[in-house]
Amino acid sequence: MLQLPYRGLELSADFQGNLTAAIERFNGFARRGVDDDFARGTTAVQLQFNGAVGPNPYPNATMHPISAEGPFYAALLTGGTLDTKGGPKATPDGRILDDTDTPIPGLFGVGNCVASASAGSYWAGGATLGPIIALAHRAARAAHQESAHDRRGTAPASA
Numbered sequence: 473m474l475q476l477p478y479r480g481l482e483l484s485a486d487f488q489g490n491l492t493a494a495i496e497r498f499n500g501f502a503r504r505g506v507d508d509d510f511a512r513g514t515t516a517v518q519l520q521f522n523g524a525v526g527p528n529p530y531p532n533a534t535m536h537p538i539s540a541e542g543p544f545y546a547a548l549l550t551g552g553t554l555d556t557k558g559g560p561k562a563t564p565d566g567r568i569l570d571d572t573d574t575p576i577p578g579l580f581g582v583g584n585c586v587a588s589a590s591a592g593s594y595w596a597g598g599a600t601l602g603p604i605i606a607l608a609h610r611a612a613r614a615a616h617q618e619s620a621h622d623r624r625g626t627a628p629a630s631a
């Protein structure tokens with residue numbers, strides 16, 4: 473029997489049948505060790521994030537059949553954004569490059585607003601915050617050293 477903790481939330485009429493079928497399908501994958509839907513456990517980073525878990529007699533360390541005995545708890549999984557991978561190119565000093573790869577005076581950027589050194593991939597946990605901390609330090613130093621006439625693109629005023 474499915475019980476909902478919140479008023480106003482309703483499950484679709486076919487939810488329970490779909491859930492049963494989904495669990496049976498998942499359990500089959502877990503027993504075989506091959507996930508035909510999401511390829512769990514096929515990359516090194518999945519195994520690393522999975523970590524060491526309790527005894528698992530099944531061949532894929534990231535999967536175990538779901539027990540037939542409840543109680544079961546559920547959470548809604550929805551979309552979210554961890555970081556971004558687009559934006560303008562920047563030098564290691566945070567100088568933003570124009571379309572000819574020339575630094576634009578006075579324009580600096582680090583973090584999610586610029587292109588990532590890891591391009592379209594996510595190296596591992598900390599791969600966004602770690603570089604941001606290091607590169608922000610470098611960018612702040614470079615911006616501090618850039619004089620006002622550099623930023624305006626004008627010659628220094630004569631003393």
Ligand SMILES: Cc1cc2nc3c(=O)[nH]c(=O)nc-3n(C[C@H](O)[C@H](O)[C@H](O)COP(=O)(O)OP(=O)(O)OC[C@H]3O[C@@H](n4cnc5c(N)ncnc54)[C@H](O)[C@@H]3O)c2cc1C
Nearest residue numbers: 552553554555556582583584585597598599600601602604
């Ligand atoms: C759930 C979750 C878990 C994460 N876990 C990790 C992790 O374990 N390790 C890791 O390295 N990274 C992790 N990240 C990613 C990391 O948090 C981000 O990549 C990082 O915070 C991005 O820093 P940022 O300064 O570039 O951007 P943000 O932290 O997004 O900062 C941008 C700031 O600009 C402000 N802003 C936006 N628009 C304007 C505007 N028009 N005017 C003024 N201010 C504005 C925003 O309010 C915000 O404060 C995680 C992210 C999430 C969401």
